[in-house]
Amino acid sequence: xxxAALSNDQRDALQELTNIAMGQAGASLATLLDEFVDLSVPRxxxxxxxxxxxxxxxxxxxxxxxxAVRQSFQGYLxxxxxxxxxxxxxxxxxxxxxxxxxxxxxxxxxxLLDVANVLSGACLGGMxxxxxxxxxxxxxxxxxxxxxxVMARQVMAEQLIDPQKVQWSHALLLEVNFTIKNRDFxxxxxxxxxxxxxxxxxxxxxxxxxxx
Amino acid sequence: MSLPILxxxxxxxxxxxxxxxxxxxxxxxISQAENGVQAIExxxxxxxxxxxxxxxxxxxxxxxxxxxxxKEDLNSMVIVVSADIQPxxxxxxxxxxxxxxxxxxxxxxxxxxxxxxxxxI
Amino acid sequence: xxxxxxxxxxxxxxxxWLDVGIFVLDKNFEVQLWNNFxxxxxxxxxxxxxxxxxxxxxxxxxxxxxxxxxxxxxxxxNFAFISWENRPFLFRFAHNRPITGGADHMYQNCMxxxxxxxxxxxxxxxxxxxxxxxxxxxxxxxxxxxxxxSEISNRDGLTGIYNRxxxxxxxxSEFDRTRxxxxxxxxxxxxxxxxxxxxxxxxxxxxxxxxxEIAARMKxxxxxxxxxxxxxxxxFILILPETSLEGARIFADRLREMIELEPVIYDxxxxxxxxxxxxxxxxxxxxxxxxxxxxxxxxxxxxxAAGRNRVTCYDPSLEKLAAQAKH
Numbered sequence: 001x002x003x004a005a006l007s008n009d010q011r012d013a014l015q016e017l018t019n020i021a022m023g024q025a026g027a028s029l030a031t032l033l034d035e036f037v038d039l040s041v042p043r044x045x046x047x048x049x050x051x052x053x054x055x056x057x058x059x060x061x062x063x064x065x066x067x068a069v070r071q072s073f074q075g076y077l078x079x080x081x082x083x084x085x086x087x088x089x090x091x092x093x094x095x096x097x098x099x100x101x102x103x104x105x106x107x108x109x110x111x112l113l114d115v116a117n118v119l120s121g122a123c124l125g126g127m128x129x130x131x132x133x134x135x136x137x138x139x140x141x142x143x144x145x146x147x148x149x150v151m152a153r154q155v156m157a158e159q160l161i162d163p164q165k166v167q168w169s170h171a172l173l174l175e176v177n178f179t180i181k182n183r184d185f186x187x188x189x190x191x192x193x194x195x196x197x198x199x200x201x202x203x204x205x206x207x208x209x210x211x212x
Numbered sequence: 213m214s215l216p217i218l219x220x221x222x223x224x225x226x227x228x229x230x231x232x233x234x235x236x237x238x239x240x241x242i243s244q245a246e247n248g249v250q251a252i253e254x255x256x257x258x259x260x261x262x263x264x265x266x267x268x269x270x271x272x273x274x275x276x277x278x279x280x281x282x283k284e285d286l287n288s289m290v291i292v293v294s295a296d297i298q299p300x301x302x303x304x305x306x307x308x309x310x311x312x313x314x315x316x317x318x319x320x321x322x323x324x325x326x327x328x329x330x331x332x333i
Numbered sequence: 334x335x336x337x338x339x340x341x342x343x344x345x346x347x348x349x350w351l352d353v354g355i356f357v358l359d360k361n362f363e364v365q366l367w368n369n370f371x372x373x374x375x376x377x378x379x380x381x382x383x384x385x386x387x388x389x390x391x392x393x394x395x396x397x398x399x400x401x402x403x404x405x406x407x408x409x410x411n412f413a414f415i416s417w418e419n420r421p422f423l424f425r426f427a428h429n430r431p432i433t434g435g436a437d438h439m440y441q442n443c444m445x446x447x448x449x450x451x452x453x454x455x456x457x458x459x460x461x462x463x464x465x466x467x468x469x470x471x472x473x474x475x476x477x478x479x480x481x482x483s484e485i486s487n488r489d490g491l492t493g494i495y496n497r498x499x500x501x502x503x504x505x506s507e508f509d510r511t512r513x514x515x516x517x518x519x520x521x522x523x524x525x526x527x528x529x530x531x532x533x534x535x536x537x538x539x540x541x542x543x544x545x546e547i548a549a550r551m552k553x554x555x556x557x558x559x560x561x562x563x564x565x566x567x568x569f570i571l572i573l574p575e576t577s578l579e580g581a582r583i584f585a586d587r588l589r590e591m592i593e594l595e596p597v598i599y600d601x602x603x604x605x606x607x608x609x610x611x612x613x614x615x616x617x618x619x620x621x622x623x624x625x626x627x628x629x630x631x632x633x634x635x636x637x638a639a640g641r642n643r644v645t646c647y648d649p650s651l652e653k654l655a656a657q658a659k660h
Contacts, residue, residue, distance in 0.1 A: 009224070016223040019268065020316045023295025028409045036300040039268055110419040114405075121411040130317060147414045147442055212228040 006046055010205040017208070018042045021126030022176050028122045029115065033093075033180065040177040046198060047171050049163045052190075057158040059175060059188055060086055066157050069116035071148035073124060076131070076141045077200060079168070079193035081124070082151070083116035084160070086186045093185065105153075113148050119187060121145060123174070135207045168194045172201070214241040218260035220251040220277070221293070222269045226316070230264055230293060233320045238333055248272025252280055260288045262332060265310070267294040267301065278308040291326060293318060354424075354441075354462030357448065358403060362387045365457060374426040374439070393425065406445045406458045415443040417465045418472075428466045440469035491541060492548035495562030500570050501622075503560055507572060508622035511615050519581035521571040522629035523589075523610040526641040528567035535602060542599045543606055550595075551588055570629075578614035578646055585610045585644045593642060607642035609633060614647075631655050 006014065022042050030037040047055050060066050068084045085093075093111055124143055131141040152160055172191040179185065193201075217240045221227045227244050234240065243259040245251040249272045254260055267274035274292060281288065292305045295316040302313040312326045327333045348355055349368050357366035364387055367379040375382075377390065388396050406413050415423060417440040428439040442463040447455035487499035495503070507518050525531075525547065532540040544567065551571075552561055560572040573581050589608055596605045611632025613625050628647040634655065636645040645651075 012223050013225040016225045016229075019223065019226075020295040023297055023316065027297045028411060030298045030300070031408055032405060036298060039296055106419045110416075113414065113416065113419070117414060118409060118411060122409070125411065133317070145412060147416060147444065149416065149418075208225065212225060212232055 006202065006205070009209055010202060011044060013205045013208045014201070015042060015044050017127055017130055017205075018044060018123070018174055020130060021123045022174075024126040025119050025122035025176075026178065028118050029178065032115070032118055035180050038179040040179075043175040045173050047173050049161075049166055049169055049171055049192070052161055052163060052171050052173075053158045055173065056084070056160060056188070056190070057156070060084065060157045060186070062156070062158070064157065065154040066160065067112060067153045067155075068151045068160055069112050069148050070151045071116065071120050072146045073120070073143045074146075075143040076128060077124075077143065077193065077197050079191050079197055081120040082161070082190040082192065083119055084157070084188040084190065085112060085115075109150050109153075112150060115187075117145075117148050119189060120148075123189060131204055134211060135204055166192060168192050170195065170198050172198065214239045215261050216241050216243065216259045217262040217264070218243050218245060218251060218254050218288075219264045220245045220248070220269070220274070221264075221266040222246050223266075226266065226293075230318050230323075233318045233323045235320070235324055235327065235333055238327075248274065248277040248280075251277050255281065255288055256284075263288050263290045264293050264314075265290050267292060267296055267305070274305070275308065278305060278310060282309050289330065289332065352464075355459065356462075357457050357459050358387060359457050360407060362400070362403070364390070366459075371424075371462070375424060391424065394423070395420075399423070403445065403458050403460075406447050407455050410447050410449070410455055412447065413445040415441075415445075417442055417469050421469070423460075423462060428464070440465040489563040492545050492563055494548045494552060494569075495560060497562065497564050500560070500562040500564060500572070503562075503572060504570075504622040504625065507574060508615065508619075508625070512617075516575055517577060517615050518572065518574045519576045519578055519612060519614040520573065520625050520629055521581060521585045521610055521612050522564070522626065522633045523569050523571070523585070523608045524633060524637070525567040526607045526609055526637075531604060531606075535599065535604060539599045539602070539604065543597050543604060546597045547592060547606060547608075550591065554588060554591070570626075576614075578612060581612045581614065582644055582646050585612055589642065589644055609636035609641045610644040611636060612644060612646045634658075 019042055022039060026037045026039045064086060066084050066086055068082055070080055070082050072078075072080045093115060124145075128141045128143055135141075170193065172193060174189040174191070176189055177186045215238075217234075219227045219230050219242060221230070231242060234242075240262075241259075243254050245254050247269050251260075251263070251265065252272070255263065265274045265277055272280075274294065278290065278292075281290065286309050290310045291312045291314060292310045293314045293316060294301065294305075297315045305313055311330055314322050314326055324333070348366075351368060352370060354370040354374065355366065355368040356364055356371050359365055364382050364385055367377075367382045369379075372378050372382075375391075382390050388394055402413060402415070405411075422438055422441045423443055424441070426439040426441075427437075442465045444461045444463070446459040446461070448457040448459050449455045487495055489496040504520065510516075511518055525543065528540065528543075531543055544563070548561070548563065548569070551569075555561060555571075558574045562570050564570045571585070573584065576584070589610060593607050596603045598604070611629040611634070613628040613632060615625065619625065628651075631651040631654075632645040632647040635651055636643045638654075638658075639645070
């Protein structure tokens with residue numbers, strides 16, 4: 001953990017950066033769903049990959065089923081975003097989008113992909129925008145995204161990621177809760193990144209901290 | 213005498229960013245609070261003629277602060293500073309007594325415009 | 334942008350010939366750009382399409398859905414994707430794999446990109462259409478193969494009807510489904526009477542023939558939604574979705590009678606067969622599906638105790654009888 005752990009100042013800066021980015025994500029989600037979205041304070045941590053399954057299980061509840069969408073991004077940072085939805089959240093989403101009755105598997109998948117895409121795009125896009133505005137970056141702070149895909153439906157959180165099969169050693173875990181219309185719709189955004197990605201983020205955060 | 217102003221945000225970085233965006237010539241005495249409860253205490257101690265208030269905070273959030281201030285007949289100019297840029301959020305805080313809404317990330321231009329608009333500077 | 338060294342516009346020429354469909358729409362869905370991939374696959378040249386409304390040019394497109402998708406890109410200023418796994422295609426293009434294909438159209442992935450000046454709102458949306466037919470065919474073949482494997486692993490080797498593993502999964506999912514969405518279902522547990530005697534008298538091959546024959550005859554009587562499986566030995570389970578206890582009893586009795594009336598013939602030997610059955614229906618207060626196997630087991634036991642070749646429905650008094658029998 002020591003290798004990639006963030007100092008208190010760095011964590012605070014990242015939290016604020018994410019807070020701003022998630023504000024944009026929330027606004028996008030609100031536009032997409034045409035509903036007011038309540039945002040909670042995002043919690044952030046860097047987790048060693050071997051610790052990720054139990055941490056995820058603890059976040060969403062050991063016995064709760066989740067669905068997840070993955071999407072890779074590349075450019076200024078590279079890695080894989082994994083957006084995890086609680087199962088009641090999926091149904092709430094379908095209701096909000098005005099789908100009546102049973103949506104069918106591919107309809108539900110499409111909905112999950114759309115929402116995940118909005119969340120990861122707005123969050124990472126928002127972070128890039130701030131990096132462009134507040135730091136002297138080398139090379140353009142831009143990202144491109146690959147097609148998202150559903151990685152699991154209704155599985156236990158602990159089974160979602162097998163650390164043995166991932167080459168990278170650390171994950172940046174952003175925990176964001178959205179509540180829509182008094183319905184808990186919880187999404188967790190996890191970003192898996194190679195070592196140098198986490199290092200790069202640390203560099204950016206130090207630059208932020210020095211600027212203010 | 214300097215004007216007592218209060219900057220309320222759970223993030224130290226966000227408070228620093230805001231303080232740095234205040235007009236340099238503005239004669240103020242700055243206090244800071246990390247959450248809503250601290251903000252109310254500072255307000256009661258007379259440290260908040262102007263309050264810059266974040267919305268999403270632990271313990272007591274910005275909405276909670278506005279609610280409390282309204283009950284104590286609001287003797288402070290509250291400018292909400294938030295990353296939550298949904299129009300509904302803006303309407304809600306204005307209806308709760310805030311005089312203005314500034315979206316994060318803040319800049320000197322944004323802050324000056326609002327302060328001038330309300331005749332604070 | 335470099336490229337001035339050439340006698341043509343570099344970027345424009347690449348876009349034109351790129352082996353990816355590219356077209357651009359403005360806010361009114363008027364086509365602003367239409368590259369060769371789009372022209373060649375649709376058979377509609379850029380000269381014909383550019384300046385036209387997309388939906389007027391292609392009335393077969395799913396207008397409400399695609400309009401929403403594109404408008405979201407304008408509104409959120411964010412890219413969007415369409416996967417062939419959810420919608421096989423946007424444009425019904427032919428594909429060029431007539432021999433290996435097995436598909437009658439090109440599978441497509443699409444990416445929608447907002448186009449804008451550095452700081453500003455999107456003024457147009459660029460849609461890229463990727464040919465995903467190869468991936469889709471490979472994935473479909475894999476899926477079929479996995480389904481075939483799972484089908485085999487769900488079957489009883491001797492009778493070809495479902496096996497115990499599948500029955501338990503199915504009971505569990507039927508139980509969950511009923512709890513979630515309401516409705517009801519019943520199950521029948523049954524057993525061939527004196528089966529051990531069949532084996533001892535006529536040999537194991539005759540016994541196997543009896544099991545196969547009974548399974549086949551029963552299967553022929555089922556509705557498509559009914560599930561029949563071999564639970565083990567000479568024990569079978571029948572799952573009847575959307576069926577009340579009384580409905581299940583009537584159906585079970587018809588099966589019982591059918592078996593009684595027509596003996597199994599093996600090697601010119603006539604083997605009389607009868608079955609004993611226990612029936613139970615799902616109840617809202619059951620903690621799990623094992624309550625149903627337990628209840629049907631008690632009912633089956635009651636059929637045996639009352640002289641076999643009969644159907645008994647579960648009722649709570651059977652619990653006492655079972656408890657007494659143990660002492």
